[in-house]
Amino acid sequence: MARTFFLIFLGIALICPANLFAAEELRMLVYEGYAPEKHLEVFKQIVKAKYGVEININVKNISDIEDIYKGLKNKEFDLITASNNLPNDPRYKYIQGKLTIPADLNNIPNFKDINPDLQKTPYFTDKGDVYGIPFCYGGYSLGYNTAYVKEAPPSWNVFWDPKYAGKYVLSSSFYDANINITALAMGIPKNKIYEYDAVASPEFLEKLKLLVKNTGAFYEAIDDADTLQGKSLAACWGFSFSELAKRGEIWKAAFPKEGTPGYVDGWLMSHTLADNPKLKRIAEEWLNYVIGPDFQTEQVVRTLGVFPVSFAIRDRLTPEETEAFHLNDPNFFKDNFVLWEILDKRTREGFKLFWKKAGR
Template sequence: MMVRVFVLVVLLFCKPALAMETLRVLAWPGYASPETIRSFEAAHNAIVELSVVSTDDELWNKGRHNNGGDFDVIALNSVELRRFIDKGLVTPLQLRNIPNVRRQLPRFRNLASIPGLAREGHIYGVPFTYSAMGLIYNRKLVTETPTSMNAMWDPRYRGKVLAYNSSSHSFSFTALALGLPDPFNLNTSQFRQVLDKLISLRSNVLKFYSQPEEVVDIFRDNEIALIYGNYGEQQLKLLRAAGADIGYVMPSEGALAWLDCWAIMSQASNRGLAEAWINHMLTPGVSGQLTEEQGFANTLRETPNKTMRDSDKMFWLAPVEDVQKRASYWERLMSGAAPRPRY
């Protein structure tokens, strides 16, 4: 009899744990800190399974796998969001279930006016953070502040440049360096010019990095003059915390800039929990932590000492002329081949 009572008590105490829902999150480094996850799990009696990506290509491949059934909620930029909408991988949001959108800065409240977030009257993404991709320079090796992204091709910095491992962004920022008017839509001739210039960049690049923390380690162990700052303010914060004497500039030809959002996958196993996650990420504590710990701007308040000035020329990310073509040539370039296009 005593054994039966003990088993009953154990089952009663285990029942809440067995009833816990799991939320599968796909995001970028630093977006969901351990503290943020713990507070959400405690508030919603849930378990969060976080997967982190380092490139848009990786995010696309993971996000679309199993027809999008591997994740419930995803962080992605407004351009990638369009691809996910096109393939039916994300679902329209019920903003009434995400009341913290009312806390956001005025520029982020009219979601339908932000390119890429709406389709046929439905909202698919809620802004979370944004940044420009400027040029980071080592004050000890670069004596004059660079004004152009073309500094990355300067022969003085051979083997002393870090660039980002991304097919789409690399073609676009190189197009800007060439002075092309639209970095997202390259015709045949322009594509050839950009590809040739990217091939010539390889001799200057010590490594094509993926993670922001990776840059700190490389910078510490090597003479690095210039870094393409794909993660913007996050990289600045990490490098300066490591004692690096660096500067940061927006190139004269303009800089790419991104807006990252939260979206819910069409096959989310618990839509309510996914909505609760987005709402949680828009609380002052969590969004403030993103800025304080990672250096990213958030959508609830203005970032002090922001590096993006109103006078800077920005090119907000937009769909490119041929995603697969860029990815294909980039893969061959990264493999060490000379991927000359055939025309």
């Protein structure tokens, strides 16, 4: 009897395509919300229909940026997300250290729809090859509660207006971003705010101390509705705005004249895919999916509430969404954001010391 079943199984295997029985595993290390289950299920069906492959996807969220380097070095992940200031950081060398591999843009047709200012940038490319596929951007923005602040504040100096003392919120984890906005408020040039020497003055420290002293509350890494509710202002990412709206508070982001410290988040492929062309091709299919109209509209805009990179979604958005995310202004990104830069050790340590002296 066992021999009969074996022969039947062997016969089926011989007449069916080999990949019918193939199963692949794709391992992702991501910032929370960047690979939601709903979209993973859609993607699995795309892979099955296009490649005849059952794909298992294991997702782990990043808890510390050191997780990315360790995960790449130990070959634990096939796809990672990272902000623009990390791939070329000399501490990690994702690209120069060959921990990541370049993408084949022929396999990522949606790349053409990305904002041209984000397509081939120095932070995600090397020698003409594209390693990082940007899929969203945002900033440590000046958020304001429209119930208490009727007009968008034109300057970061609003945080030092005595009438808002105790009525604003900051991040406690991103102390360097608080240093950046203080530098911008002091009039330090945009191209200098990530340099220690530009802010190393008693006047700067006094201004930073006042910012900390008058803070009404701190959230840790990501702004949350409980902390912002009832406040007037916040330096924040905007992730809490949708929940605040459900609670009856309409918050918006202002874009002050000095600029906004910003980031671009992208997906990169691990060196684990270098010798696995089949899985690499599936990984590139995912890269194409996350910059496609469905993911950009439903996840980036309507769930995460951050800026999409694709201009191809304008006809899917409401007029209010198009206005809020400035998709009719091709220069909005480069005109308003001061992207995070790689900090040398002296600057990192100096910023930490400033934050400690400011009372945190």
